[in-house]
Amino acid sequence: MIEPSEFDNSIYDNLRNNLSDFVLRSSSIISQPNMKVLEIGSQDRSEIKNAFQSCDVKVLDLDEKYNPDIIGDITKFNSHIEDSSFDVIACLEVLEHTVNPFMAINELRRILKDGGYLMVSAPLNFRIHGPIPDCWRFTEYGWRILLKDFDIIEFDKMETPNRNLFPIKYNILAKCNKSKNVDVYSLKFDLL
DSSP: OOOOOOHHHHHHHHHHHHHHHHHHHHHHOOOOOOOEEEEETTTTOHHHHTHHHHHHHHEEEGGGGOSSEEETTTSOOOOOTTTTEEEEEEEESGGGGOOOHHHHHHHHHEEEEEEEEEEEEEEESSSSOSSSSSOOOOOOHHHHHTTEEEEEEEEEEBBBBBBOOOOOOEEEEEOTTOOOOOGGGGGGOOOO
């Protein structure tokens, strides 16, 4: 087994703190008592449950060994979850492990209420990691394509020291806009 690099080991704590800060910042903006919150694949992490204590937090995972409230695969239609079921969905450090991130975003949008919030994050400049498979890395342009039918509220970057234009990771807070249906080929991109 290949060991992580010195760089990856040196940034790990900052990476976890960055995620925690994003969750707390987002919850201070959007949390209201009794909201229905869904966390995807938390694998025993507690940031969402701690930040949304006055809410009804459920966990979805495709692996039953983590005892999720809901077993499902976000890359597929989950008939046991109704449309527009959740006020907030947190999909943190998960999309890079999916086999089809486009279908995952479609499913998350389906089960999120119109006007509900999606908290999403994934690494860009960080090592391959478990759970396997670790399939994807998303640039800022890739995120804008994936989230084309959402209104982006915050686009947070964790910069890589001494390496402009290659952030370690992105955290994004977006609002579900079910009236949007953007043609991906109509998107315009600015230079960063």
